[in-house]
Amino acid sequence: MPSGPQVVVTGLGTVNALAGSVHEFATALRAGTCAIGPVTVFDTTGYRSRIAAEVPHELAEAPSGPGAALRRRLSRSDVFALRAAAEALADAGLPGDVAPERIGLALGGTTGGMLRGEASLRARIQGTRDRYPSAAVVGAPISASADVLADAFDVAGPRLSLSTACSSSANALGAALDWIALGRADVVVAGGTESLCRMTFAGFNALHALSLEPCRPFDRGRSGLSLGEGAAILVVESAEHAARRGARAHAELLAYGNSADAHHLTAPHPEGTGAILAMRRALERAGLEPDAIDYINAHGTGTPLNDAVEAAAIAAVFGDAAPHLAVSSTKGAVGHTLGAAGAIEALATILALRDGFLPPTVNLDDPDPACLLDLVPRTSRPAALRYALSNSYGFGGNNTSVVLGHA
Amino acid sequence: MRELPRVVVTGLGVVSPLGTLPRFWEELRAGANGFVPIDWFDVGAAPPATVARVRDWQPKDHIKPAALRRMDRFSQMVVGACRMALADARLELTPARAEETGVVVGAAYGNLSETEAFLRGLIVKGPALANPMLFPNLVLNAAAGYVAIELGLRGPNFTVCRNETSGEAAVALAYDTIVCGHADVVVAGGGDEVSPVLFHVNKDLGTLSPGRRGAAGHEWSSPFDRDRNGMILGEGAAMLVLEREEHARARGAAPYAELAGYATCTVPSKPHLWPRPSAAAPRVMAAQLRALRGADEIDAIVSCANSTRDLDAFEAAHLAGLLGESAGRALVTSVKGAVGEFGGSGALGTAVAALALRDGLLPPLAALQRPDPACTLRLASAEVATLPMRAALVSGSARGGACTALLLRQP
Numbered sequence: 001m002p003s004g005p006q007v008v009v010t011g012l013g014t015v016n017a018l019a020g021s022v023h024e025f026a027t028a029l030r031a032g033t034c035a036i037g038p039v040t041v042f043d044t045t046g047y048r049s050r051i052a053a054e055v056p057h058e059l060a061e062a063p064s065g066p067g068a069a070l071r072r073r074l075s076r077s078d079v080f081a082l083r084a085a086a087e088a089l090a091d092a093g094l095p096g097d098v099a100p101e102r103i104g105l106a107l108g109g110t111t112g113g114m115l116r117g118e119a120s121l122r123a124r125i126q127g128t129r130d131r132y133p134s135a136a137v138v139g140a141p142i143s144a145s146a147d148v149l150a151d152a153f154d155v156a157g158p159r160l161s162l163s164t165a166c167s168s169s170a171n172a173l174g175a176a177l178d179w180i181a182l183g184r185a186d187v188v189v190a191g192g193t194e195s196l197c198r199m200t201f202a203g204f205n206a207l208h209a210l211s212l213e214p215c216r217p218f219d220r221g222r223s224g225l226s227l228g229e230g231a232a233i234l235v236v237e238s239a240e241h242a243a244r245r246g247a248r249a250h251a252e253l254l255a256y257g258n259s260a261d262a263h264h265l266t267a268p269h270p271e272g273t274g275a276i277l278a279m280r281r282a283l284e285r286a287g288l289e290p291d292a293i294d295y296i297n298a299h300g301t302g303t304p305l306n307d308a309v310e311a312a313a314i315a316a317v318f319g320d321a322a323p324h325l326a327v328s329s330t331k332g333a334v335g336h337t338l339g340a341a342g343a344i345e346a347l348a349t350i351l352a353l354r355d356g357f358l359p360p361t362v363n364l365d366d367p368d369p370a371c372l373l374d375l376v377p378r379t380s381r382p383a384a385l386r387y388a389l390s391n392s393y394g395f396g397g398n399n400t401s402v403v404l405g406h407a
Numbered sequence: 408m409r410e411l412p413r414v415v416v417t418g419l420g421v422v423s424p425l426g427t428l429p430r431f432w433e434e435l436r437a438g439a440n441g442f443v444p445i446d447w448f449d450v451g452a453a454p455p456a457t458v459a460r461v462r463d464w465q466p467k468d469h470i471k472p473a474a475l476r477r478m479d480r481f482s483q484m485v486v487g488a489c490r491m492a493l494a495d496a497r498l499e500l501t502p503a504r505a506e507e508t509g510v511v512v513g514a515a516y517g518n519l520s521e522t523e524a525f526l527r528g529l530i531v532k533g534p535a536l537a538n539p540m541l542f543p544n545l546v547l548n549a550a551a552g553y554v555a556i557e558l559g560l561r562g563p564n565f566t567v568c569r570n571e572t573s574g575e576a577a578v579a580l581a582y583d584t585i586v587c588g589h590a591d592v593v594v595a596g597g598g599d600e601v602s603p604v605l606f607h608v609n610k611d612l613g614t615l616s617p618g619r620r621g622a623a624g625h626e627w628s629s630p631f632d633r634d635r636n637g638m639i640l641g642e643g644a645a646m647l648v649l650e651r652e653e654h655a656r657a658r659g660a661a662p663y664a665e666l667a668g669y670a671t672c673t674v675p676s677k678p679h680l681w682p683r684p685s686a687a688a689p690r691v692m693a694a695q696l697r698a699l700r701g702a703d704e705i706d707a708i709v710s711c712a713n714s715t716r717d718l719d720a721f722e723a724a725h726l727a728g729l730l731g732e733s734a735g736r737a738l739v740t741s742v743k744g745a746v747g748e749f750g751g752s753g754a755l756g757t758a759v760a761a762l763a764l765r766d767g768l769l770p771p772l773a774a775l776q777r778p779d780p781a782c783t784l785r786l787a788s789a790e791v792a793t794l795p796m797r798a799a800l801v802s803g804s805a806r807g808g809a810c811t812a813l814l815l816r817q818p
Contacts, residue, residue, distance in 0.1 A: 046534045047534045070678065099691075121526050121530065122530050141515055141568060141570065143569045143570050143573075143805075143807065143809075147570075147678035147679075147806075148678050150673045150808065150809075151676070151678055155673060156672055156675075156689070158671045158673070159569070159671075159809045160569060160576055161568045162567055162568075163546070163547040163548055163567070164566055175583075178583050179583070181587060182587065184583075184671070198529060199525065199526060202525075202529045202537040202542075204542075205537065206534070206538065206539035207539045207542060207543075208539075258563040258564065258565070259561055259562070259564070260555035260560060260563075262505075262558075262559050262560055262561050264556065265477075265544075265553065265556070266543045277506070394548070395546045395549070396548040396551060397552055398548060398551075398564055
C-alpha cells in the first residue's frame with residue numbers, strides 16, 4: 001500500500017439520546033450523564049427490559065432545510081442522519097468550493113427504516129390494511145439513509161452503506177480513509193445512523209442480552225446491554241486539503257483494522273483472537289507501537305461475555321501497560337446504538353483528544369477485577385491525550401479498531 | 408502515490424436461477440431464463456406472478472448439516488457460492504492464508520424472509536415468544552459472518568448495501584481492500600433472496616412487468632426492448648475470488664481476468680427512483696473510467712438494464728456518455744432478462760464478464776425482439792457473439808443514483 005496522506009476530521013455532527021449537537025454531547029460526556037430511560041417509540045409491554053437510550057422527540061422530527069422535501073418518506077434513521085450531517089457539514093464549512101463529485105459518502109447502519117416497516121407489517125397482519133405500503137418498505141433498506149443524504153446535500157462522489165452489525169459505522173470510517181488514500185474523493189462524509197425498532201429490541205430481549213437496569217459496562221454486576229439510537233457524522237479529508245481550504249482539524253484519523261472471528265455468529269471468540277487481530281492491524285497501519293496509545297474507547301456493551309473478552313484482548317495487545325491504560329465505554333451514557341455506535345464512539349474519542357479529557361464509564365460502580373484496566377468509572381478526568389483507539393465489535397464476529405490522534 | 412498492485416479474478420462461484428457453474432454459463436449462452444410462477448406465497452389475483460427462483464441446487468453438498476440447520480436460505484446461497492469460488496480458484500486455505508483472506512458481500516435486503524417471519528411471530532405471539540434462534544440471522548452481515556465461520560476466513564469482513572448495485576459495490580470495495588493492502592485475497596460478490604414483501608412492494612410500485620403486450624399472463628423481462636414494461640425479480644448469489652496478482656502468480660493460479668479497477672459516482676436522483684437520462688454519465692465518472700488500464704479496449708458490456716422503462720433509458724444514455732465515441736463498438740448484454748433483478752445481480756454480471764473474457768463470447772439478450780430505437784448501443788442479439796474480447800465493462804446503476812462501472816480485462 002502506498003503510505004497514504006495524513007487524514008483529518010474537520011466536521012462533527014451528532015444526534016443521540018444525550019444531545020442534539022456536538023457541543024451538548026461533549027458537555028454530557030464530561031458530566032457523566034446517563035440517557036437511558038423508558039422506551040416510548042413503541043409499546044414495550046411483555047418485554048423483559050423496557051428501557052433504552054431514546055432520542056428526545058423533538059430531535060426525531062424531520063428538520064427544516066436540506067431533506068425537508070422528502071419529509072413524508074423519511075425514516076427515523078434518515079432524520080438522525082440528516083440532522084447530524086447538517087451539523088457536520090456546517091462545522092466543516094462545506095460544501096464551500098469543493099465540487100460535489102469530490103465529496104464521498106460512507107454510512108453505517110443495521111436496520112434502516114425498520115421501525116416504520118414493522119408498523120406497516122403489523123397493520124397488514126391485523127387486517128387494518130391489506131397491502132404492504134410500498135413507501136415504507138422502499139424506505140427500509142439500509143442504503144436508504146445514504147440515498148437521502150446524497151439527495152439532500154448534493155453529494156455526488158462515491159457512495160457506500162456498510163452493514164456489519166455493531167461495527168458498521170467504524171467500517172464506514174475505514175472506507176473513508178481508504179477512499180482519501182486512493183484519491184477517490186477529496187472529502188468523505190462518514191458515519192452511521194440507527195433508530196430503535198422492535199426487531200432489535202425483541203431480538204436482544206429474546207437472547208436475554210438486555211439489561212433490566214441501565215447497562216453497567218465492565219461492572220462486576222453487569223447483566224446486559226441497553227440499546228440506544230442516534231447518528232454521528234464525521235467529515236474526513238486529507239490534512240493538505242483541509243489546510244488549503246482553511247478548515248480546522250478536530251483530530252487526525254490514522255488507520256483502521258478489521259478482522260473476522262470466524263468463530264460464532266453472536267458470541268465473541270473466547271480468547272478475543274479477532275479483537276486482538278483488529279487492534280494489531282490498526283496499530284500496525286498507523287505505524288504506532290501499543291505504548292503510544294493513551295486511551296481506548298471500548299466496545300464495552302455491558303454483557304458479561306463481551307466485556308471480559310474485550311478486556312482480555314486489550315491485555316493481550318498492551319501487556320504490562322494494560323492495568324494503567326485508560327479504557328472506558330460510552331454505552332453507559334448513550335446505550336448501544338448498533339450501526340451508529342462506531343461513529344458515535346469515534347466522535348466521543350475525538351472530543352476526548354481535542355478537549356483533553358477521559359470520558360467516563362457511566363454506571364460503573366464496582367469494576368470487575370477480571371477487567372484489569374483503568375476503567376474511568378463514573379467521573380471524567382482531565383488528561384492530555386495524543387493517540388487513542390476506538391473498538392467496535394459486531395454480530396457475525398466482526399471486529400474493527402480505529403486509531404485517532406490529537407490534531 | 409506509487410502504482411497500485413494489480414488485482415485478478417481467480418475463482419467463480421454461482422448459485423442462480425439457472426443453476427451453478429458450469430450449467431449457469433451454458434444456459435445463459437443458450438438464451439434460457441430462470442423464470443417460474445410463484446406458488447409458495449399468495450401473489451394476489453392479477454399478474455405479475457413470476458420470479459426467477461433458485462431451485463435445483465443442493466446446499467448440503469457445500470455446507471455441513473449442523474451449520475446448514477442454523478443458516479438462513481440467503482446465507483446458504485452466499486456460503487455455497489463462496490465455497491465453489493474458492494474451490495474453483497484452487498486456493499489452499501492454510502491458517503496464514505485464511506488470516507489474510509477477506510470477505511465482502513453485497514445485498515440490498517438479504518434475509519428478508521426470516522425477518523418477516525421473526526416480526527410476524529413478534530406481532531402475533533408477543534415478545535416473550537420471539538424466536539431467539541432467528542434473530543442472529545437477521546443482520547445483513549450474517550451471510551458474511553457464516554462465510555468466515557465455515558471457511559475460517561479471518562481477514563477483513565464487510566457487507567455493503569446499495570440497492571440493485573450492492574454486488575458491484577461489494578466488488579469495488581474488495582478491490583480497494585486489496586490495493587490498500589488490507590488483504591491478499593478477498594472473496595467478493597453478493598446476492599439476495601425473493602421474498603413476499605419485496606414482491607408485493609415492487610408490484611404496488613408498478614416496477615414489475617405485468618406481461619408481454621399481446622401475450623396475456625406471461626411476465627417478460629427484455630432489457631433495452633422498445634416494448635419493455637417492467638422487471639422480474641430474481642435471486643441468487645455470485646462470489647468471485649479476487650487476488651493480488653503477485654499472490655496469484657506465486658501460487659501458479661490461472662486468472663479469468665484482471666479487475667483493472669472501477670469508476671463510481673452519484674448522480675442526482677430521488678432516493679426511491681431510478682435516475683433520469685439527463686443525469687447520466689457525469690464527466691468525472693467518464694474520466695475515472697478512461698484512467699483505467701484497458702478502458703480503450705472495451706469490447707463487451709454487461710449492463711444493469713432490467714427491462715424497466717426508466718433504468719434502461721438511463722443506462723443507454725449513461726453508457727453512451729461514459730464511453731463516448733467507442734460506445735458503438737462494444738457489444739452490450741444484460742443478465743436480467745434471464746435471472747431477474749436483485750441486489751446481487753451485478754455480482755453475477757461480474758462473473759459473466761469474467762467468463763466472457765475467458766471464452767471470448769458474450770451471452771445474448773435472449774428476449775430482445777425490437778430494440779429501443781432511442782438506444783444507440785450495439786445490443787447483443789439472440790446469437791452468442793464471438794468477438795475479440797480484450798476488456799469488459801460491468802455497469803451498475805441503482806435507485807437513488809449510485810453508479811459503479813467495473814472494468815475487467817484479459818489477465
